[in-house]
Amino acid sequence: MAGPKQERAVQTREAILRAAAETFDELGYAGASVNLILKRAGLTTGALYFHFDSKEGLARAVMNAQPDTIVPGLRSEGLQRLVDITLSWSHLLQVDPLLRAGVRLTGEQASFGTSDATPYQAWAGIMADCLRAAQDKGELQAGVSPEELGEFVTEACTGMQMFSAVASGRKDLTDRTIRMWRLLLPGVAVPAIVSRTEVSHERLRSLVG
């Protein structure tokens, strides 16, 4: 059991992560400074370096926190779960600074000398988990590899959000996500699942309440 001291440490770490996310989201890696982040969090340098070893370490932590914002809340399984993850993501990317900063930093890695496939691999792994469950339930067509499809959906989502960011400030990201599944499902899922899987704005509303 965590005592009050451990609880406070967890809260401090989360406060730093959130302040860092908001700052990176607004200013990018180059524009954000440790001082700006500390000022926003209302904390001292010591508190920061207890949890993170550098600005780059902080950026990595923000990049790698992406799936935590989405996955725990979902109760569906198999292909519907994967669809739900992408629908929730398309919505949260518009409202959650932690997710948005993670995506921005992942794309900006070259500018701070990092080359880290972990954020992509984490998403691809979570998607492959859903797809292995889908395969066990007989939802996938023969020959479709959960690992390959998980990587491909991760790639498609990455590109969708970049196109959507400059085309509409991400306002059309849910439309693009729905379109992806309309084009992709018939080639990867068995016919009964293609017609039964819910991919719509209504489905998203049922997920985010």
Place this chain on the structure above:
Amino acid sequence: MAGPKQERAVQTREAILRAAAETFDELGYAGASVNLILKRAGLTTGALYFHFDSKEGLARAVMNAQPDTIVPGLRSEGLQRLVDITLSWSHLLQVDPLLRAGVRLTGEQASFGTSDATPYQAWAGIMADCLRAAQDKGELQAGVSPEELGEFVTEACTGMQMFSAVASGRKDLTDRTIRMWRLLLPGVAVPAIVSRTEVSHERLRSLVG
């Protein structure tokens, strides 16, 4: 007909564009300077500002030159032409600084205060042209929109190259491109075309000689 003066102007413009591409490719937008670009091109400030109004104007020209590097050389039609475009792109992105700089700058736009969907839309438009031809030849499944599929393939390619850049320095980009078509074709093309379309390293070798 272009006289020697016009020809020289075209050559100068191309020399600037290539030097800019090489510099942006290596250093990104923030790291590149007009002076570095001019030094590499062996030209004066006057020559630059005759053709481009600013560093940002130069970056836009590099971003928007991407399709010119690929599309003119291809002779196939319909879906095979679209597949060929993506295969060629997956190879040229590893060797052509103009294409690579265009992709890097398109992704880095936020860092220089630009938000320009034109590079994405240009690719999506070229892909939609191939797909309209495919539709006319009866290659697409009913209900598949050339415009929607063109945008989606543009998005998927964007994300593929980002994942591939950090996972393998883009060495596995052709593999990822082949995988995309294996997953996508059965849902969008009629069965005869799925089996007839060539999507392989051999096909790429036949295109780049």
